[in-house]
Amino acid sequence: MRAADKDEKRSLEVAEASRETEWQQPSFVKEMFMGRLQTDLIFPFPEQDPADKSVGDDILAQVRDYLEKNLDADRIDRTCNIPKPVIAGLAKLGLFGIKIPKEYGGLGLSQINYNRIIHLVASHCASTAVLLSAHQSIGVPQPLKMFGTPEQKQKYLPRLAAGAVxxxxxxxxxxxxxxxxxxxxxxxxxxxxxxxxxxxxxxxxxxxxxxxxxxxxxxxxxxxxxxxxxxxxxxxxxxxxxxxxxxxxxxxxxxxxxxxxxxxxxxxxxxxxxxxxEGLRLALQTLNVGRLTLPAASAATMKQALAIAVDFGKSRRQWGAPIGHHEAVAAKIARMSADLFAVDSLTWLTSAMGDAATQDIRLEAAMAKLFCTEAMWRSVDDAVQVRGGRGYETADSLRGRGEAAVPTERLLRDARINLIIEGTSEIMHLFIAREALDAHLKVAGMSATSTRMDVKNAARFYAKWYPLLWLPRPAVFKSVDLPWSLKRHLWFVERATRRLARDLFHRMMLHRQGLQKKQMLLARLVDAGAELFAMTAVIARAGSPEAPPGADKLADLFCHQARRRLSRLHREVYFNDDRRAYRRAREVLDGHYPWLEDNILSTWKGTEPPT
Ligand SMILES: Cc1cc2nc3c(=O)[nH]c(=O)nc-3n(C[C@H](O)[C@H](O)[C@H](O)COP(=O)(O)OP(=O)(O)OC[C@H]3O[C@@H](n4cnc5c(N)ncnc54)[C@H](O)[C@@H]3O)c2cc1C
Incomplete structure (x- = not known):
């Protein structure tokens, strides 16, 4: 075996060994990849319990007041420092122990309220949001709560809740x-x-x-x-x-x-x-929960991006009209709004799933992280574009020449990391694809690291399962009460879910063990799953009695746009340039096109210190 293959095999084996192999509870996304739309796992859209909401409202009011009076986000950006008194003030509000149980001195809040707080902080200052989130989404409190002994909890949780970063x-x-x-x-x-x-x-x-x-x-x-x-x-x-x-x-x-x-x-x-x-398993399970916070931060950033784009879209006049009335800008505002509704819906859906603890949400959390952070990046990019030159100018510079200090470029700079931390988008694709394939691997008696196959068992299973993927499942809609404008989209989701499972199965039959290396293909299948998950979330939310006004119209737009993206993803599962693209990439990496680097000055080359 070549050294590179050996390395890859070892990496896979380590990852496999730390996987949670059992599914103790149901998972909407896992079922979706098997072609089954489990509407009962999402409908009715979970609304926050009024008592829990009221607790959250109180603390949110305090946090808002504190941020307004004490936290200058542009100054933090400029000075590269969150002042110590600000951190002490956050600690005094209990914000280092938001999810730590009250018995240990924490606020003992739900995941939803935690995410509402991070959402508010992130909308104002991403550095501060990450300070709080790195501390308690993935820092010591989270794994300690999940894996600590009673003595360890007693020893450390009170300190952490009191503000030990x-x-x-x-x-x-x-x-x-x-x-x-x-x-x-x-x-x-x-x-x-x-x-x-x-x-x-x-x-x-x-x-x-x-x-x-x-x-x-x-x-x-x-x-x-x-x-x-x-x-x-x-x-x-x-x-x-x-x-x-x-x-x-x-x-x-x-x-x-x-x-x-x-x-x-x-x-x-x-x-x-x-x-x-157990360290890797602990880290991965911590990240499974930690990822629930990134959708909230994404939603907050997108709301800020939209607020900025709308404000400028209305006030800035060019070519005889507010720029928001020109179709190219309006298209951006429309997509930003529709995507925001999807991201917001996924945020509160997955937060509620986290609190209810009745479903295995490792896939839902990963998919929400992937979808929401990618949507957020498009959205802040659009906000910069809508503001033109002002989008690229710092808030301080704008203020310095007498304009409103709108932090659009800071929003963009702060946003980019979310596609990298807590699992890059590429790794999220692979992680979700691995879990999506799990049921198939189990049926065939295979694993991600071995090619042995139980052909008999697989044939028995697929002979029953595959034909069902061609038949509509009207039972899905029994418990779902929706107006026709939304129901027709849910019909589509049901059809597209079966189509997704067929696509996955067809490619699995074609590539067998090699499928796990077809990353471009897997990414398409995962992205299709993410679109369907997001569609289901927006339909459920827009159809809920608590839906915000106009939600049905945004849900309708999101679903139409998602359907177009899904058609393309489906087509490209079968007709694509993947092999050609991969070959060209390898050639570029191997130096076959030196002229692609002609006439550039790369002073960074050779700057690494000698080892
Ligand atoms: C601001 C910031 C805060 C951070 N905070 C923390 C923290 O608190 N704690 C902590 O432990 N870490 C932290 N990190 C690290 C972060 O989690 C890593 O950057 C991330 O895990 C990716 O690792 P890497 O940067 O080494 O990328 P690499 O693993 O080197 O990957 C580089 C690129 O290759 C892709 N890639 C890698 N492997 C594959 C593959 N098999 N298939 C396809 N694509 C692949 C990746 O997606 C990425 O695009 C932080 C990083 C930053 C920048």
């Missing part, structure tokens, strides 16, 4: 999307009482100011082929732990994020979180 340290210079290459290591002391950590962690959000960190390191011999990964809770002021570089980014200028170095950092053995060797 925390961080989540998984990434390393050589470990981005592929944890099998992890090199930071912990070795047990001779007396077995503690572990000694050595290594580096990169891009740890809040790392430089964290009082506590959850860090994933390998705990077996570095010579062994597969890493055993274990999570530890580490004190931020441990001797030997230092921030060797504060990272500076395109956006999120106020975020404290750094390259952390661990040199003989001693951690008590009781600080292992979730058990030895």
């Amino acid at each position: 925390s961080a989540f340290a998984l990434t390393e210079p050589e470990v981005g999307s592929d944890p099998s290459r992890m090199s930071a290591q912990a070795v047990q002391s001779e007396d077995g009482q503690s572990w000694i950590i050595n290594g580096e962690k990169l891009w740890t959000s809040n790392g430089p100011i964290a009082e506590l960190l959850v860090i994933m390191v390998r705990t077996n011999d570095p010579g062994s082929e597969k890493p055993e990964i274990t999570a530890f809770i580490v004190e931020g002021d441990s001797p030997g732990l230092e921030t060797v570089h504060r990272c500076d980014f395109m956006g999120l200028k106020g975020l404290r994020n750094g390259l952390l170095r661990f040199r003989d950092v001693r951690v008590p053995a009781e600080n292992i979180l979730g058990g030895r060797g």
Whole structure:
């Protein structure tokens, strides 16, 4: 076997070993990939419980007041710093313990209320939203709640709720999307009482100011082929732990994020979180929950982008009319509005699913993260375009020459990272595709890493399952009460769900084990699934008695636009340029077209320090 193939196999095996293999609860998206539209898992659209809402309303009013009076987002962006008194003020409001149970001194709020708070903060200052979110969506409180012992919870949760900032340290210079290459290591002391950590962690959000960190390191011999990964809770002021570089980014200028170095950092053995060797599983399950926050941040950013575009679209006149009346600009505002309604619906749907805890939402959270962050990026890009030159100008510069300090370019700079953190869009495609294929692999007695197939069992299953994919399932609509304008879209979703399952099956039969390498194809199938999930969410929300005014019209527009995108995705499953594109890409990578880099000056080349 070639070294590259061996590496790939090892990466796959490590990822497979840390997968949650069982589905204890139903999943809407998983069923969708099998061609079954489980409307009962989404309809009626879950509305927030009035008592829970009232608790959230109270704290939101306090947060809004605090932000207005104390948090200057442009200043944070300019000075690359969230002032300490601001962080202390947020802590005083309880915002470092939003989901920590009251018995440990937290606010004990629901996922919906947590997301409402992050939404409000993100609409104003993304750096501050990430400070709060890195602390409690993925930082110590979340895995501690999920995997901690009673003693660990008692020891750390009250501190965290009181404002001890925390961080989540998984990434390393050589470990981005592929944890099998992890090199930071912990070795047990001779007396077995503690572990000694050595290594580096990169891009740890809040790392430089964290009082506590959850860090994933390998705990077996570095010579062994597969890493055993274990999570530890580490004190931020441990001797030997230092921030060797504060990272500076395109956006999120106020975020404290750094390259952390661990040199003989001693951690008590009781600080292992979730058990030895369970670190990657813990990290992935933490991210499954953490991802529920990104749709809320996306919705907030999109609302701000739309507000900016609408304000300018009405007030700016060119060529005899407000620019919003010109069709090219109106088209952007229409898509921004329709997509925002979809993102908003997915946000509150998945938040409610998280609170109800009656469904397995690993796929729903990943799909919402993927769909919402991609939609958000289009939306902020459109907002910049609608504002023309002013979209590219900083708020300070606009203010300096006497115009309103609209932070459009900051919105764009801050937004981009969301397509990368907590699972890049590419990795989300692969993760969702893997889970979508799970039922098929199980039926065929196969795994992602082996090609052995139980042909008999597969034939028995598919002989029954496949013909059903051609038959409408009217039972789906029994419990769903919708006006015709929405119902016709749901009919489409039902048909397209069966078509998606057929497409997946056809390609599986054609490519078999090779399908997992057909990333362009898998991405199309996943994107189609995401469109269908979003359509179902907007239809359910627009059809709910609590629907906001005009929701049916936006749902109708979103569904029409999504249907067009779905037609294209379906066509391209069968007719595409994937092979041609891949070959050209390999040629470009192999240097066959040196003239594509003609006449450019690349002073960055060769700037890496010698190793
Ligand atoms: C501002 C910021 C904050 C962050 N905060 C944290 C944090 O708090 N804690 C933490 O642990 N990490 C954090 N990260 C790291 C972040 O999660 C990683 O950047 C992310 O996981 C991707 O890893 P990478 O950048 O090394 O990309 P790589 O893994 O090097 O990937 C590079 C590109 O290749 C693609 N790619 C990689 N593998 C495949 C594949 N098999 N198939 C197809 N495409 C592939 C990726 O999608 C990406 O587009 C942060 C990063 C930033 C920039």
